[in-house]
Amino acid sequence: MYDLSALYQAQTVAQAVELRLAHPEARIIAGGTDVLVQMREGKLAGAALISIQGIDALRGVSLEEDGTLRIGSLTTFTKLSAHPLIRQYIPVLGEAVDQVGGPQIRNAGTIGGNTCNGVTSADSASTLFAWDALVELTGKNGVRRVPIQDFYIRSGVVDLRGEEGEIQTAILIPRESYAHTFGFYIKYAMRNAMDIATLGTSVNVRLSPDKKTFERVRIAFGVAGPVPLRAWQAEGSIRGREVSPEAVEECSQTVLQDIAPRDSWRASKAFRQHIAVECTRRCLVESVKRAGGDL
């Protein structure tokens, strides 16, 4: 038995919003792989839950008219990495979430839960930062879309407005973000399965048509700060440069100006800095390769 005080179940987004407004103290539960663990550990003991498992409209991936890739918040990691649209337009996201926990966790865990928990190590988060994802929130006053960078407020806290009864309904990747863009993700952890990232690095590049110049490079990290973050200085340092080992090397070193990792029992700050440089280098090389460039 879980130590929960009440369970409310929504079948539609409108019902979920109503339940949120009627029970402001209650916690949303999607796949439950974070919430139920926290309940067992006592952190959420005695909480009331609003289950959104039944809202099937929030499952799946689709392409909107303007080419925006729409990922329903209840889409599980397994479904996400297998989805043809993800494989075609942003395979790195499927590859990233294919490294979450183990197979059973990936069958249950959702991308909505992975972002609403506000956790810096979340395996989808750095890639969503690196691809300028938008978060769609639905509340009593309708729908709003916020850039994922603004959605994260601080460790464990995201911009979900309880007073408006909001829930996250989708993650959106605009066409401009994924077109002609190729990326790579490295989860650095102590073991391959069932471990949380020591550092997550997600990089993507868009090369010029002749593949000689970096037109756009985006770099994001998880666990390099209290929330996932972008390496703006490193990105600026390589934009417009010729595709060359020197450019890659300089850019990788520049990430040290962007990140603020800390010492934790998992790894020291110095070690995280070291692997941030190395992972950036490897991600850049792999992304260039995927984009058809030569290094």
Added chain:
Amino acid sequence: MAQYQLLHCRINGRNVEQMVDVRASLTDVLRNDFRLTSVKKGCEVGECGACAVLIDGECYNSCLYLAVWAEGKEILTLEGLTGPNGELSDIQQAFIDEAAIQCGFCTPGLIMTATEILAQHRLYSDDELRKLLSGHLCRCTGYENILRAVKKTMLQRLGLPDQTTAEG
């Protein structure tokens, strides 16, 4: 204040109806109400896979699953794999033949994941199989024999020769 709900689902091919406490995990209901004790309580926080069952063909840790979520779903536990007279299925027999069982605590969960893998009717490499089995902890066998049992059954079902044993 206790809150109950009437749950309708299929368990091991049988339609069932059961009044459940909304606080119950699927593990609780399968073990306590249906006496399906192959479903083990190991860690109860999603780390070990001892509680794994198939829900609509996908493997879940039933300890991280509210029983009421099973409404309308098809649940399969290890008990559902045996034949009408208790005959073991090929994957169960392979676990025995390959000595993939010692204390047996992890075995039902692993066999359910193996069932999900084998249902894909695909040929996986050893590395792929290791990854697909990685959501389970076994404190006894060292995993090699488990891998061998799953691989052997996969090859058998695909009608392919088993190189690992054919030579010896």
